[in-house]
Amino acid sequence: MPLTKPPGIESDAFKSAKWDELTNGRTFTQSDAPSLSLLCQWYKIAETAQDELDSFGGQTAYNNDMGDLKAFPQIGTLKTASAEIRQLNKQLGICDTHEEVESGAKQTSILSIVSGNRAKRQARTA
Numbered sequence: 001m002p003l004t005k006p007p008g009i010e011s012d013a014f015k016s017a018k019w020d021e022l023t024n025g026r027t028f029t030q031s032d033a034p035s036l037s038l039l040c041q042w043y044k045i046a047e048t049a050q051d052e053l054d055s056f057g058g059q060t061a062y063n064n065d066m067g068d069l070k071a072f073p074q075i076g077t078l079k080t081a082s083a084e085i086r087q088l089n090k091q092l093g094i095c096d097t098h099e100e101v102e103s104g105a106k107q108t109s110i111l112s113i114v115s116g117n118r119a120k121r122q123a124r125t126a
Helices: 013-023 030-054 073-092 098-125
Strands: 061-063 069-071
Touching (some): 069 073
Antiparallel strands (some): 061 069
16 A cells, blocks of 8 residues: 555645655655654754745854844754754664765675675585
8 A cells, every 4th residue: 555645744845745755766654654744844844944044144143132142043943853854764764874875785785795605605515
């Protein structure tokens, strides 16, 4: 049974596109839908915070009413969103770094070589 996109994801263009991107070429079960929905939400939160920061013209801090220099709250939001995105990606088995892809490919090729060598040795002794 194909994974059904929840109505809250379907009705939001950004989250719907992110859902499609995340599920394209991957296999998930319907029980993964809540985590995928949450992941899409965190991506939208991150996107919104980035857009807001960009609208500040490159500034990352402001002076509050007391004259103290404070970081924009969107920076904290981005940190939280990034951490949540990484955790949900890990939970769902989504590789989110190039290093993981490269090390996975190398590990697979090394395992393939070892298995191939082992099979050859066994064939010679048989």
